[in-house]
Amino acid sequence: MLPKVNQTLFLQVASSDEEEAKIEYKSRIADMDDDRMMIEIPIDDKTGRLKRLFLGEELSAYFITEGGVKNYFSTHVLGFKEEVVRLVAVEKPDPESITKVQRRSFLRVAAELEISVKLSEHVRFLALTDDVGGGGISFISEGKWQLKTADILDCWLLLPYKNGSVEHASFKIEVVRVKPLETGRNQVMTKFNEITDGERQKIIRYCFERQLEFRKR
Numbered sequence: 001m002l003p004k005v006n007q008t009l010f011l012q013v014a015s016s017d018e019e020e021a022k023i024e025y026k027s028r029i030a031d032m033d034d035d036r037m038m039i040e041i042p043i044d045d046k047t048g049r050l051k052r053l054f055l056g057e058e059l060s061a062y063f064i065t066e067g068g069v070k071n072y073f074s075t076h077v078l079g080f081k082e083e084v085v086r087l088v089a090v091e092k093p094d095p096e097s098i099t100k101v102q103r104r105s106f107l108r109v110a111a112e113l114e115i116s117v118k119l120s121e122h123v124r125f126l127a128l129t130d131d132v133g134g135g136g137i138s139f140i141s142e143g144k145w146q147l148k149t150a151d152i153l154d155c156w157l158l159l160p161y162k163n164g165s166v167e168h169a170s171f172k173i174e175v176v177r178v179k180p181l182e183t184g185r186n187q188v189m190t191k192f193n194e195i196t197d198g199e200r201q202k203i204i205r206y207c208f209e210r211q212l213e214f215r216k217r
Helices: 018-022 197-216
Strands: 008-013 025-032 036-040 058-065 069-082 086-091 108-110 114-120 123-133 137-141 152-160 166-180 186-194
Touching: 008 018, 025 086, 036 069, 108 197, 114 137, 123 197, 152 197, 166 197
Parallel strands: none
Antiparallel strands: 008 025, 008 058, 025 036, 036 086, 058 069, 069 086, 108 123, 114 123, 114 152, 123 137, 137 186, 152 166, 166 186
8 A cells, every 4th residue: 555645754864873863753644656755854753853865865754644653664865856945755655565564674784895085184984884874874994094973075986887887976074973983993884974966876876786695686
């Protein structure tokens, strides 16, 4: 069963920040076509804060049907539409993908990709990503690089595609958490701070290819 126009959606946004990922937002379906649902800007009921969404961002959603049954599905942001109020276009779920069991199957994939990180004007280092997605990345860094929460980093990511081509995506990320590892290195979890739609789409394309690859195994 698909959600209907005017139905309330409850959303959580994929984020490397565990606290951010726990926040539940509320939205309303304003319109729908064969492939997309147009939803209102999500709002945090507890604070009244609107949640700004970005192209490609992954969402975990549910709607409630008769008897209080929660119907869960995953989707992602396809674009935006300016009307009387700004609407967000998200992918319409396949009815077969809707489940009564909560899942957090965000389109964030495990991947070891080479990333160049600019820490300051004179300090740049190479690292390997741990996972990548449309909303952010995490990477493993040497312990000597003193990274901390809220740091803004300039990055350059190498993206190899299945057809043999290679792209480079450039963007700025904000560090949301640094987790020390037993190896003496750190897992650095981040969200995108500045990224163009074109650069984000390069990363999303890579994620879709990786997800298809995993499914075939």
